[in-house]
Amino acid sequence: MTTILQIETATTACSVALARDGEVIGLKQINQRNIHAEVITLFIDELLKSNAVNYADIDAIAVSSGPGSYTGLRIGVSTAKGLCYALDKPLIAVETLQAMADGVRTINSVDLPQGTLLCPMIDARRMEVYTAVFDGASNRLQATAALVIEERSFDDYLQHRPVLFFGDGAEKCRDVIGGNPNALFMPEFANSAAYLTNKAFEKLSSGDVEDVAYFEPYYLKDFIAGTKKV
Known part of the structure; x- marks a missing residue:
């Protein structure tokens, strides 16, 4: 069995999913701005515990790689890379728009x-x-x-x-x-880590993984800092 932890923080959604052999077995998410840094590691812990999965049982970590929110991408990718280093697991990058398109196809009501x-x-x-x-x-x-x-x-x-x-x-x-x-x-579409499943499983099966040391999110545009209001 192949178990992949999937992380989505490129948009307003902060979402983590567990997939086993290409099927989602657990999901935890919230669609709210500026909350990603507060909840992402808590969501991962809770998701693993609720599915009786240990960190050592994870075979790879997949992350939504952008484009999207600069801050959100930094949080998701940093979390994914930290887990890959700590667990010595491969990193899989799934382009956010590709995952969204895959997601629409999995919504049965469409x-x-x-x-x-x-x-x-x-x-x-x-x-x-x-x-x-x-x-x-x-x-x-x-x-x-x-x-x-x-x-x-x-x-x-x-x-x-x-x-x-x-x-x-x-x-x-x-x-x-x-x-x-x-x-x-x-209008009811909300992004989700569950939508990384197909591409993440396909990439891991083919050995298409990232260099954890050098991987960076796909920002598409340079970050421009705003002026702090006083």
Whole structure:
């Protein structure tokens, strides 16, 4: 049996999951801003205890690698790397938007028109989002990018097929691109460590792991510190 601890902190969700042989066996999460540093290690301890899994039983640690929140990514990746060093376990990186696309496919309640494309969006402030486009099998059609959303941003896709927009950056774009009848929205979507499962198990099985010493999150954009208010 292969047991993977999965960590997701790239968005407002702070989430940890345990997967065994590609199936989720435990999950603990909260969707709340600026709480990741306070709860991530507690969530991991509680998740392992509730599933009667010891740290030594973990075969690998997977982490959502970005793009996303700079602070959230630092917390998740630092936690994952610390566990890898302490336990001498491999590190698996799963791109956040890829995991989100995989997640939509696992939500049984989603009933989409045939041929619908998947467009996860992570809020990057103002009208900018981190985004990519995938087909219904989670194959990438458009590379990950930081985009300022305009009325015609996805016309090349929306002219021909329905596109499902989801994630914490999608709702703010509804007024801009939602007038197209092929633009679909899923406001109830919340990111989760459970969505790393397929890609994490696939990567570990193929030996696609990271160098723990040198791995860094995929920020996509440079961090710009704001001015502290007085």
